[in-house]
Amino acid sequence: MSAFKDNFLWGGATAANQFEGAWDVDGKGPSVPDMCTNGTVDSPKRITTSIKENTLYPSHEAIDFYHRYEEDIALFAEMGFKTFRMSINWTRIFPTGEEDTPNEKGLEFYDRVFDCLQKHNIEPLVTISHYELPYALVEKYNGWASRKLVALFETYCHVIFERYKDKVTYWLTFNEINSSVMPMGAVLNAGTVQGFEGRVTEVPDNKQERFQALHHMFLASAKVVKYAHDHYPNFVMGNMSLFATSYPLTPAPEDIVANQQNMNMHNWFCSDVQVRGAYPFYAKRYFEEHGIKLDIHEGDLDILKAGTVDLYTFSYYMSNCITVKEGVETAGGNLLGGYANPYLKASDWGWQIDPVGLRYSLNEIYARYGLPIMVVENGLGAYDTVEADGSIHDDYRIDYLRSHIEQMEEAVKDGVDLIGYTPWGCIDLVSASTGEMAKRYGFIYVNKFDDGTGDLSRQRKDSFYWYQKVIETNGEVR
Ligand code: BG6
Numbered sequence: 001m002s003a004f005k006d007n008f009l010w011g012g013a014t015a016a017n018q019f020e021g022a023w024d025v026d027g028k029g030p031s032v033p034d035m036c037t038n039g040t041v042d043s044p045k046r047i048t049t050s051i052k053e054n055t056l057y058p059s060h061e062a063i064d065f066y067h068r069y070e071e072d073i074a075l076f077a078e079m080g081f082k083t084f085r086m087s088i089n090w091t092r093i094f095p096t097g098e099e100d101t102p103n104e105k106g107l108e109f110y111d112r113v114f115d116c117l118q119k120h121n122i123e124p125l126v127t128i129s130h131y132e133l134p135y136a137l138v139e140k141y142n143g144w145a146s147r148k149l150v151a152l153f154e155t156y157c158h159v160i161f162e163r164y165k166d167k168v169t170y171w172l173t174f175n176e177i178n179s180s181v182m183p184m185g186a187v188l189n190a191g192t193v194q195g196f197e198g199r200v201t202e203v204p205d206n207k208q209e210r211f212q213a214l215h216h217m218f219l220a221s222a223k224v225v226k227y228a229h230d231h232y233p234n235f236v237m238g239n240m241s242l243f244a245t246s247y248p249l250t251p252a253p254e255d256i257v258a259n260q261q262n263m264n265m266h267n268w269f270c271s272d273v274q275v276r277g278a279y280p281f282y283a284k285r286y287f288e289e290h291g292i293k294l295d296i297h298e299g300d301l302d303i304l305k306a307g308t309v310d311l312y313t314f315s316y317y318m319s320n321c322i323t324v325k326e327g328v329e330t331a332g333g334n335l336l337g338g339y340a341n342p343y344l345k346a347s348d349w350g351w352q353i354d355p356v357g358l359r360y361s362l363n364e365i366y367a368r369y370g371l372p373i374m375v376v377e378n379g380l381g382a383y384d385t386v387e388a389d390g391s392i393h394d395d396y397r398i399d400y401l402r403s404h405i406e407q408m409e410e411a412v413k414d415g416v417d418l419i420g421y422t423p424w425g426c427i428d429l430v431s432a433s434t435g436e437m438a439k440r441y442g443f444i445y446v447n448k449f450d451d452g453t454g455d456l457s458r459q460r461k462d463s464f465y466w467y468q469k470v471i472e473t474n475g476e477v478r
Contacts, residue, residue, distance in 0.1 A: 002474040003412040010471040011083035012426020013377050015130035017059045019429040022066035026105035029095025030135040033059045038435035044201040045435035056452050058430040063446045069113050077120035080471035084122050085422040087130035096136035097152050102159045114167035124168050130175035133191040143191020144213035150220045157224040173221040176242040178270040180214045211292045218273050222307025238311035239274040245357045249323035249339050259322040275369045277305040315377030316358050318351035355403035362411035374420040381439040392445050392461040402477040443467050
């Protein structure tokens with residue numbers, strides 16, 4: 001018998017900028033990813049300050065969910081999805097982030113999507129901001145470096161809460177908010193890239209600015225969580241963290257401490273604020289040693305305390321090792337690099353595959369916070385081959401997902417209150433880190449390629465039928 005709850009939320013996850021396309025349709029304004037070109041694993045994508053001619057911007061068409069949502073949602077329903085994670089693109093609602101009235105056409109689009117999900121009995125799980133800051137706010141304010149954005153975000157949230165209050169229950173404030181602890185977060189999340197043009201990996205790093213931006217994002221998140229609790233008591237409000245478990249490379253006590261510090265600042269720092277409602281004790285020394293002086297206004301700490309989340313959600317793809325030794329082989333990863341683990345194999349993009357690490361992480365998270373948990377991203381980015389008869393045999397993806405679901409089940413048996421699982425990129429979409437289409441995660445193949453060609457047709461992969469069975473049997477993976 002399955003260890004998963006009867007009403008376990010099986011589903012899949014996406015983000016507006018990576019799959020909607022229609023980047024300037026029906027009044028939508030440009031968001032940060034609309035200014036990003038494509039790249040590859042060896043050649044990072046670039047951000048530009050204006051749209052350049054003869055340059056490919058993968059988010060502009062993406063996989064055109066905007067015009068194909070009915071077909072796509074029908075495919076999700078065919079797999080048996082109970083939930084679907086998607087984001088609302090802020091610039092569909094407020095094209096520059098600062099309009100007095102929202103863009104009705106943008107609101108109507110999400111009405112249509114939510115209605116279609118409802119028709120198929122699929123519960124929406126909505127990320128309010130998934131790496132989709134209005135670019136106008138970068139140009140004018142240097143993104144979240146400015147406190148002005150807190151009020152703008154609140155206005156955006158008040159509008160979407162009121163509009164969709166009868167259609168959406170589960171909300172996540174910021175996708176992978178802790179990405180802003182790392183330099184790439186300046187582009188992805190914080191938007192502190194005013195005037196910068198170049199490789200996204202080469203944004204001049206400014207820790208002070210990133211952490212100040214994070215403080216503003218914490219405030220914004222806490223304020224809208226509190227607002228939702230006060231006005232919409234049925235809403236379930238969640239955080240969303242990138243969880244990249246790390247292990248000490250050796251049992252040397254110095255490695256143990258280095259790993260503890262890495263776990264603290266990269267994996268726990270943001271959720272400690274969002275779940276516990278206060279800056280954690282270890283941040284003080286980190287801030288002092290890195291010359292970070294936060295501008296915290298009177299009342300800010302009370303706001304953080306009042307707006308703690310109800311649900312902990314996270315992405316999990318890989319793990320890494322930490323050591324103080326020099327000259328050790330490094331490994332790639334989801335924004336966070338580290339050192340290679342001799343016991344693990346890596347994906348084609350160098351992310352080390354570690355299903356047992358998911359069980360370990362779930363236990364660590366639950367022990368720390370005791371909140372219900374959802375794994376809202378997990379999956380294998382891989383090259384797929386379409387056979388002459390149109391079939392796609394992605395057994396490598398099935399193996400990856402199977403081993404992670406098995407470990408989730410172990411965690412549930414351990415006593416973790418896990419309530420849902422939405423593997424990433426349930427339909428092929430644009431990669432966030434490299435802008436590629438070739439890095440595919442989907443159960444559904446999309447005929448779209450890195451040079452922008454493709455007829456956008458959809459096709460079921462072997463994993464589609466496999467996942468359908470997993471859902472049907474509430475977690476039977478064999
Ligand atoms: C997470 C993001 O970091 O990982 C997603 O929330 C992203 O937006 C996913 O797509 C996978 O990363 P990538 O770089 O392979 O697309």
